[in-house]
Amino acid sequence: MKITPVILCGGSGTRLWPLSRKSYPKQFSPFIGEHSLFQTCAKRLNSEAFTAPVIVTGDPFRFIVLQQLQDVCIEPDTVLIEPVGRDTAPAIIAAALQVAESDPDALLLVAPADHLIPDEAAFRDSIEVAIPAGRAGQLVTFGIKPDHAETGYGYLELDPMTQGCTAPVPLRRFIEKPDADAAVKMLLSGHYLWNAGIFLFTAKAIIDAYRTHASNTYACVKAALDEGMTDLSFMRLAPGPWAEADATSIDYAIMEKATNLSVVPYHGTWSDLGDWAAVWRETQADGVATAGDTTAIDCQRVLLRSEVEGQSLVGIGLEDIVAVAMPDAVLISHKDRAQDVKLAVRTLQENGTKQAEVFPKDHRPWGWFESLAMGDRFQVKRIVVNPGAALSLQSHHHRSEHWIVVQGTANVTVGNKMDLVTENQSIYIPLGTRHRLENPGKLPMVLIEVQTGAYLGEDDIVRHEDMYARA
Structure with missing residues (x-):
C-alpha cells in the first residue's frame, strides 16, 4: 500500500x-x-x-x-x-x-x-x-x-x-x-x-x-x-x-x-526554519552565513543575505547580527532577538506599512510582476509571463499602457486586432481599450510596461474573459 x-x-x-x-x-x-x-x-x-x-x-x-x-x-x-x-x-x-x-x-x-x-x-x-x-x-x-x-x-x-x-x-x-x-x-x-x-x-x-x-x-x-x-x-x-x-x-x-x-x-538533521537564527544555524560556515551578493569582513556569528539583484550587502566587524536586504525593506536584528521579528511585522501592520504583508513581486496565475519606478501619473513595471499563459482580456478606466517586449514573443490583442510582438518591439494600449497578453512560446516572456494616467491602482482592472476563472 x-x-x-x-x-x-x-x-x-x-x-x-x-x-x-x-x-x-x-x-x-x-x-x-x-x-x-x-x-x-x-x-x-x-x-x-x-x-x-x-x-x-x-x-x-x-x-x-x-x-x-x-x-x-x-x-x-x-x-x-x-x-x-x-x-x-x-x-x-x-x-x-x-x-x-x-x-x-x-x-x-x-x-x-x-x-x-x-x-x-x-x-x-x-x-x-x-x-x-x-x-x-x-x-x-x-x-x-x-x-x-x-x-x-x-x-x-x-x-x-x-x-x-x-x-x-x-x-x-x-x-x-x-x-x-x-x-x-x-x-x-x-x-x-x-x-x-x-x-x-x-x-x-x-x-x-x-x-x-x-x-x-x-x-x-x-x-x-x-x-x-x-x-x-x-x-x-x-x-x-x-x-x-x-x-x-x-x-x-x-x-x-x-x-x-x-x-x-x-535522529537526522531537521529544522522548521522558524526564524533567522535557525536559517543561520543551517547555513553558517565558521559562524558566518551569507547568501546573494554579500561580503563579511571580520564578522562573527552573523547572517548576511541580499535578495536584491545588483545590490551588494557588506558587513564589517559585526557580531551576532542578522541583516536581510530586500528591494523594498531591510531587516537588521541581533541574532538572539530573531524570534521577535514577528513583533516588528505587527508594528508595521499597525502603522499601515504595506511592506508588512505585501511582497515586492506580485505573483499571479500567469506569472509575476514588480514595480520598477513610480511617480505622479506614471508607473514602470517588469512583467514575466509563463510559457502558454495569458493575462485576462481586460480594460482600464484610468490608465493607458505601453508594452515593450525585452525577452521572448507575445501575442497581443488590442481591440479587435491581434499582433505578434517580438523582442525590441512595442505596442500601445489606449485608455479603455480591451486588451490581452499571451505567451505562445516555450520560455518565459518578459516585457516592460509603462503606465500613464490619473489612477494606477491594481483594482482598476475590468476582466472580460479569463482562463483562470477570475472574470
Whole structure:
C-alpha cells in the first residue's frame, strides 16, 4: 500500500520577514538551494512509495502551488482551498475526509511544507519504521532529537526507558514551548524530543479520533467538503461551515487527548526554519552565513543575505547580527532577538506599512510582476509571463499602457486586432481599450510596461474573459 502525502502550505511565517510575507510566505521561497521549501517537501515525498500528494492551501496561493509543482514535474492528486486559515486541525481532517471518499484505509503522511530535512534517507527510514504502527491504527508522530535548548518548539516527553530507540514508542505527553531554563533541563534529560508536526495514520483512524475528540470540527469540515465546489483543478471548501470549525492545532484538538499515540524518534538533521537564527544555524560556515551578493569582513556569528539583484550587502566587524536586504525593506536584528521579528511585522501592520504583508513581486496565475519606478501619473513595471499563459482580456478606466517586449514573443490583442510582438518591439494600449497578453512560446516572456494616467491602482482592472476563472 502506498502512502498518500498531505502537504500543508497555508501559513504566513512572519518571523522570516522580510523574505516571508503574508502575500508570499516562506514555504514558496528558496531559502537553501534552488528550490523552494514547498518544492523540496514535494520532491522528498515523490517516489514509488507515495501516491500523488494532497495539498491544503489558501486561495491566494493556489496558482503558486500549481506552478511550483509543475516546475518540479509533480502532479497533485487534489488541491484543497481553505476559505480562511484555521490552523492545522481543520486542514488535516479535510484532507483525510477527501482521501477517505475513495479509500478509508489509506495511509496518510501529514507534513508541513516549510521544514528543512537534509537527511532524506534517514527521514525515509523513519517513515518505514512507522508504517506498521500506522496501519495498526496508531496515530504516529515524529519527534526530533534536540541538539540545543530551543524555546521556539513544542516538546514530546517519552518514557526514560525508551531513550535511544528508533522504533515507535509510547508518548507520555505534549509540552508547549518552554522557557529557556525548562528547555535546558529537557535537553539534558535525554528523553524529550522536539515536536516536528509530522504525522502518519490511516484516514479511518484520524477520522475516528476527530469524531471522538473534536466532533464540532469534524462536522463542520465534513459539511464544508460536502458543500464544496470544484474550481478549475481545485476543490474549494464551503466558507459557511468552514468558519464554524474550531481554529486550533491538531495537537490541541486530537494529540493531547487520544490514547492510541506513538512516537518515532528521528535522529537526522531537521529544522522548521522558524526564524533567522535557525536559517543561520543551517547555513553558517565558521559562524558566518551569507547568501546573494554579500561580503563579511571580520564578522562573527552573523547572517548576511541580499535578495536584491545588483545590490551588494557588506558587513564589517559585526557580531551576532542578522541583516536581510530586500528591494523594498531591510531587516537588521541581533541574532538572539530573531524570534521577535514577528513583533516588528505587527508594528508595521499597525502603522499601515504595506511592506508588512505585501511582497515586492506580485505573483499571479500567469506569472509575476514588480514595480520598477513610480511617480505622479506614471508607473514602470517588469512583467514575466509563463510559457502558454495569458493575462485576462481586460480594460482600464484610468490608465493607458505601453508594452515593450525585452525577452521572448507575445501575442497581443488590442481591440479587435491581434499582433505578434517580438523582442525590441512595442505596442500601445489606449485608455479603455480591451486588451490581452499571451505567451505562445516555450520560455518565459518578459516585457516592460509603462503606465500613464490619473489612477494606477491594481483594482482598476475590468476582466472580460479569463482562463483562470477570475472574470
